Amino acid sequence: MADWEGVNEFVAVVESQSFTGAANRLNTSVANISRRVNALEQRLGVKLLVRTTRKVSVTEAGESYFRHCKPLLEGLMSAELAVTQLQVAPKGLIKVTAPVTFGEQALAPILHQFLKAHPQIELDVMLSNQKIDLVQEGFDLAIRLGQLDDSSMMARKLLDRQVFVCCSPEYLSTYGEPHTLSELKRHQCLRGSVRHWRFSDGGSERVININGRLQCNSGYALVDAALKGLGIVQLPDYYVQPYLESGELVELLSDYRGNREGIWALYPQNRMLTSKVRTLIDYLVEAFSQYGK
Template identity: 60%
Template sequence: MANWEGVSEFVAVAESSSFTLAAQKLSTSVAQVSRRVSALEERLAVKLLNRTTRKVTLTEAGMLYFQQCKHLVEGLEQAELAVTQMQTNPKGLVRVTAPVTYGEMHLAPLINQFLEQYPQVDVELMLTNQKLDLLESGVDLAIRLGRLEDSSLIARRLATRQSYVCASPAYLSRYGEPHTLSELSKHQCLVGTMDVWRFKDKHQSKSMRISGRLKCNSGFALRDAARRGLGLVQLPDYYIQQDLESGELIEVLPQYRDDKEGIWALFPSSVRLSPKVRLLVEFLAAGLSENSLSQR
């Protein structure tokens, strides 16, 4: 800022009564300090310093200006120090929003670990399946799952998720196992928030509309229904991984399994990412990656 030019140099000269000592303090040349102070005096249209070959003293106006500017320069130095320390010792509040179930299962435990490791950081975690406007709601970071809509937000992929179509052994014993996508119309399908399942057929994405007796917006409820033999279900791995490993649920149509989807960290493009938010994003990325590897 133009109004700050020469102020730090003037304060340094006033404190040391020397252009040479001021230049040493500011790690610059005597000529640079002299030019900045002279430009400041010219801008203010007032003489701040009496210069002789032997010493430098303040004029009356210089004394008044020094008393006011000294606190400003000290405040600026403290502000710069605080920001520098924040790089290594982050502090302050981070507001995060995430989907309810995924947030409870995977994010909350990691955020709790983060709070243990960084005691000067506070986190407000808002679990909701509504997509909040980050700027309007004052949110620093949003965690979103799956395919992203076009947005002005900056996205960082933290991890991936894999969806499976599966059913209980009892259901498959009673109704048979589907081997083609067209056979889904003959089966009871457990419907989530959308009545469309996604597949990959000969390297091309394909969506199939499904129907059944139960429709529910809870993945845990759909998982329970599938385990009870009420139908086929398509759910992400973090709901059913243990059931697939134990055999309580069996994957069907594996040849049509869709590609993995991203788990994303989103933040406003118009806001500079603060060290505390950046640190949390990196912490979540490392933690979710470890969780993903441990589930394989």
């Protein structure tokens, strides 16, 4: 009869590429992960992992064992979910990460309503503008903005955003208005975390390097600088829309306005989508379909 002890821990270490990541994912200690993997190796009589102070490598035997164990674990999880989801409401902890401003303004109120609707679910929410490794850090779900570049994740669109280039009337009266993308190099551009802006030029994307006296990773701070006439800013609608409507900011280069970008819910494609996470994603899709209406 097959012995499953240590198999789940071993698969988690391989997928996380670390014992710490596996411990976070399985909500246990690193010592417990190490103990179970050691016991598994002793039972099999073969070395599955090579551990150093910097990284964990998988041996040839470990690669073969992982390929056989992974679908078996997924099948077992699928069988358990098929049974439990028929009997109980979604429950348990969901770890979510999202960008700071979008998380504070748009996501948090929806998550709070979700908690009211599902009293057996707990949320651990980390707002960060850094792209966190979901598998290694044990997160179930990430909210990402704009273009996606991680093919190892499954994605479901929640809504779209529009990015605007704008400045204050005070800045326009002092420095004039740029009418072409090439003119931006002569202007004070308020930079975020990157040194380029994206535009649509005749249906094709153009990336323009920009310069300016101020760089800051806070959208709120950049909006304040633009309102004070310090330069031109490129930011999503949820930062600047109220000021565009009030006339405190003026849109520039509207002919080069880029296409609307997606806001996405991401989760690892090699992880079973549990009932609680699926319920949350469905709730977010429905809630954001009404967003701004």
